[in-house]
Amino acid sequence: MNDKTSQRIFVNQAIVIGVLCALTFPGCAQIATKPPELETKQQRDKRMAWWREARFGMFIHWGVYSVPAGIYKDKKIPGIGEWIMNRARIPVAEYKKYAKQFNPVKYNPDEWVRLAKEAGMKYIVITSKHHDGFALFDSKVTNWDVVDATPYGKDLLKGLAAACKKHGIKLGFYHSQAQDWCHPGGAASGGHWDKAQNGDMDKYIREIAVPQVREILTNYGDIAVLWWDTPTNMNKKRADVLRPLIHLQPGIITNNRLGGGYRGDFSTPEQHIPATGLDYDWETCMTMNGTWGYKSYDHDWKSTETLIHNLVDIASKGGNYLLNVGPTSEGLIPEPSVIRLKEIGKWMKVNGESIYGTSASPFRKLDWGRCTAKPGKLYLHVFDWPANGKLEVPGLRNKVKKAYLLAEKKHELAVTREDKDKVVITLPPKSLDAIDTVVVLEIKGKIKLRGETKTK
Numbered sequence: 001m002n003d004k005t006s007q008r009i010f011v012n013q014a015i016v017i018g019v020l021c022a023l024t025f026p027g028c029a030q031i032a033t034k035p036p037e038l039e040t041k042q043q044r045d046k047r048m049a050w051w052r053e054a055r056f057g058m059f060i061h062w063g064v065y066s067v068p069a070g071i072y073k074d075k076k077i078p079g080i081g082e083w084i085m086n087r088a089r090i091p092v093a094e095y096k097k098y099a100k101q102f103n104p105v106k107y108n109p110d111e112w113v114r115l116a117k118e119a120g121m122k123y124i125v126i127t128s129k130h131h132d133g134f135a136l137f138d139s140k141v142t143n144w145d146v147v148d149a150t151p152y153g154k155d156l157l158k159g160l161a162a163a164c165k166k167h168g169i170k171l172g173f174y175h176s177q178a179q180d181w182c183h184p185g186g187a188a189s190g191g192h193w194d195k196a197q198n199g200d201m202d203k204y205i206r207e208i209a210v211p212q213v214r215e216i217l218t219n220y221g222d223i224a225v226l227w228w229d230t231p232t233n234m235n236k237k238r239a240d241v242l243r244p245l246i247h248l249q250p251g252i253i254t255n256n257r258l259g260g261g262y263r264g265d266f267s268t269p270e271q272h273i274p275a276t277g278l279d280y281d282w283e284t285c286m287t288m289n290g291t292w293g294y295k296s297y298d299h300d301w302k303s304t305e306t307l308i309h310n311l312v313d314i315a316s317k318g319g320n321y322l323l324n325v326g327p328t329s330e331g332l333i334p335e336p337s338v339i340r341l342k343e344i345g346k347w348m349k350v351n352g353e354s355i356y357g358t359s360a361s362p363f364r365k366l367d368w369g370r371c372t373a374k375p376g377k378l379y380l381h382v383f384d385w386p387a388n389g390k391l392e393v394p395g396l397r398n399k400v401k402k403a404y405l406l407a408e409k410k411h412e413l414a415v416t417r418e419d420k421d422k423v424v425i426t427l428p429p430k431s432l433d434a435i436d437t438v439v440v441l442e443i444k445g446k447i448k449l450r451g452e453t454k455t456k
């Protein structure tokens, strides 16, 4: 089937869904029926605006794998906790027994959402289903879900959706569309290890993946992001069966991990920060320790300083930061994560203006830190406070109208221009925040740097 045909099919399917949407959600017709690739730049910018403004989100990896928490047959299983079934080649029937111990009675979605908000995060992406095939929601097409397979017996996404709505936090789902180690035919990186997994993948997609994606995009109100993962054994034909479902949520933003050659709306560097910004929307996802899913013995926590520097580094390159938490099977976010999120929140309370809605730094490299920008403003993120109290801004040609500390706007700082290519700001002897003290430069006109002909 050549591209043209599949595009025509996709548009026809989109129109069908669009009409369905129009009947169901008045006013979504005009958006629903326009597949992303046919969107104008204006329409795309409008759809992506909140996400680009947000810059910072919470990733939540939660599920049955938080019961073994990295231990199988009394042995520590190396690697990321949510892969324990695959890494330890645990048979399906044996793995499913863990669900009997998955009883998150301490789960308080309102508390989770308030913690994300306190940290300065604007959106949450939770695993509706990870590779082990266990659904955190009430799925009508399987009993391998929280309602039918656990003593807890209640849908976990309903409460989170309500709390997000209440606190104005956007909600997204991470959904393992291809890998499913407990439903016959589901893909498994490294191949199946239990004959109970054998089956036809297209049948799995038709009878499990499609209905479940429809369920998560229909039963939980506004869903702002769909985070597909991983495209194992996916191809265009399979992708074209799943992709039209995104029109159930007009304006939804999707990532680049569906498969079938679809790039989605943003790329997803994992566990690393690109050296420079990318020419396409991007979001780095990262763990706070060494695992996405909870592991009882993984205490390799990144420092709050590292996490704040990562957020600033990513924003200075025009990207988003999706920072992960891996709750326990009781329903608690590990204390080391809570402490770090609250400390990040303290910094964001003072300095959020230098992150939200900013664009990438005009400077290639700054020895003392990073820079984020807004029209007429540069936010200089000073990680290393100059011993001589002189902050050099190399190559800046613009007239500096005013300079001040973001945390002390009233107190103007002296600015001198040593030559046409270097601006020097006289700083107080000590930084206000050793992790990152932000100096604001209000500049005249569009940014103009040495060696640049055109202004940005």
Ligand code: JFZ
Pocket: 080, 082, 083, 229, 230, 270, 285, 292
């Ligand atoms: C995937 C998952 O397998 C993992 O469990 C976690 O959910 C993470 C966020 O995403 O892991 C990947 C996916 C892709 C790559 C590496 C790890 N990759 O493309 O390098």
